[in-house]
Amino acid sequence: MTIAIINPNASHFMTKQMQASCSNLALQNETLWFECEKSPASIEGHSDGIYAAYHLLEKVRQLENSATPPKAYVIACFDDTGLDAAREITASPVIGIGEAAMHAASFISQNFLVMTTLQRSVGILERNLDHYGLRVRCAGVAASGLPVLSLDADEKSYDIVKQAAHKMLQAKKADALVLGCGGMSHWVDALQQDLGLPVLDGVRIAISFADSFIGLKLSTSKVLGYAWPEAKTS
Template sequence: MIAIINPNASVSMTEQLARECNALSGLHHQLTFHRCAEAPASIEGYSDGVSAAYWVAHKVRQLESGPTPPSAYVIACFDDTGLDGARELTRAPVLGIGEMAMHTATLLCQKFCVMTTLERSVPILTRNLHHYGLASRCAGIFASKVPVLALEQDPDSYQRVLDAARQSLELNNGEALVLGCAGMGQWVRRMEADLSIPVLDGVRIAVTFADAMVGLGLKTSKVLSYQFPEVKAAEPTPTRG
C-alpha cells in the first residue's frame, strides 16, 4: 500500500489527487489518499508550511501505528512539507513531489523552469532547490500569481499560468517545465501540448517512483540523518504552591 498524503485540508484537492493517481497505469500497489484535516486549506508561505508539517507527522504516526502500515508514502505538496520529519518516523520510503519532479527534470533536459503559484513560494522552493543540489540545473523559479485555491475555482487560471510559463521559458531558455503545485497536475497533458516541451507533474512521478521503490524493496536509511526520534519522558506538570 502506498499512502498519498495531502498536507492541506482541502477535500476537493485530495479528490483531484485520487482521480489523477488512480488513472495511472502499470502500478503494482494499492493507493490510499489522506488529507490533513486540521491543517491550513492551502499551503502558501512559511507559517502555513510549519502548521501543515505538524499534521503530516501526525498522519504518518497514525498510519504507522495501524494494522497494515504503508509500504511507501508520497507527500503531495510541492514545498515537500514535513518531508524530512516524516522520513524519521518510518522505514518506508517517503517521497516529496517537489524533489521527485525536479530530479526527474534533470534526466530530460539541461535546464528546467519551475512555475509556482504566489511569489511568496519562490524563496521556499529556491531553498529546497539548493538543498537537493539542483540549483545549477534550474533556469529559474517563477510565480504565476495565481493562488492555490484559485487553480480549481478561477476559470481563467489555466491561461494565466500558461502565459506566465511561456514567458518564463522563453526569457530564460528553459527546456522543460516543472509544475510547482499539486493543484496544477490536472493540466499536465494540456500544457505539454500547448508548450511543446516536457511538462512534469510531481504527483504522478512520485507515485510511480514509490511503486517502483516498493517493488525493489528499498527502505529509508536509519543511520544518522533519518534515525527514529529519541524517546523523551514527558515533563511533569508544575504544581502551584
C-alpha cells in the same frame, strides 16, 4: 501493498482532483489518499507550512500504528512539507512531490523551469533546490500570481498559468516545465501540448517512484541522518 498519498493541507477538493489526475497510472501497489483535516486549507508560506507539517506527522504516526502500515508514503505538496521529519518516523520510503519532480526533470532536460503559485513560495522552493543540489540545473522559479485554491478547472486560471509559463520558458531558455503545485496536476497534458515541451507533474512522478521503491525493496536508512527520533525521558 499500499502507498499512502497525503495532502498536507485540508482541501478535500484538491485531494480528489489530484487523485483523478493520477487515475491512469499503471501501478503494482494500491494507493490510499488522505488530507490533513486540521491543517490550513492551502499551504502558502512558512507559517502554513509549519502548521501543516505538524498535522502531516500526526497522520504518518497514525498510519504507522495501524494494523497494516503503508509500504511507502507520498507527500503531495510541492513545498515538500515535513518531508525530512516524516522520514525520521517511518522506515518506509517517503517521497515529496517537489523533490521527485525536480530530480525527474534533471533526467530529461538540461535546464528546467519551476512554475509555482504566489511569489512568497519562490524563496521556499529555491531553498529546496539548494537542499537537493539541483539549483545548477534549474533555470529559475517563477510565480503565476494565482493562489493555490484558484487552481481549478477554470479556463481563465489555466490561461494565466500557460501564458506565464510560456513567457518565462522563453526568457530563461528552459527546456522543461515543472509544475510547482499539486493543484496543477490536472493541467499537465494540456500544458505539454500547448507549450510543446516536457511538463512534469510531481504527484504522478512521486507515486511512480514510490511504487518502484516498493518493488526494489528500498527503505529509508536508519543509520544516521534519518535515524529514529531520540527517546525522551521526561
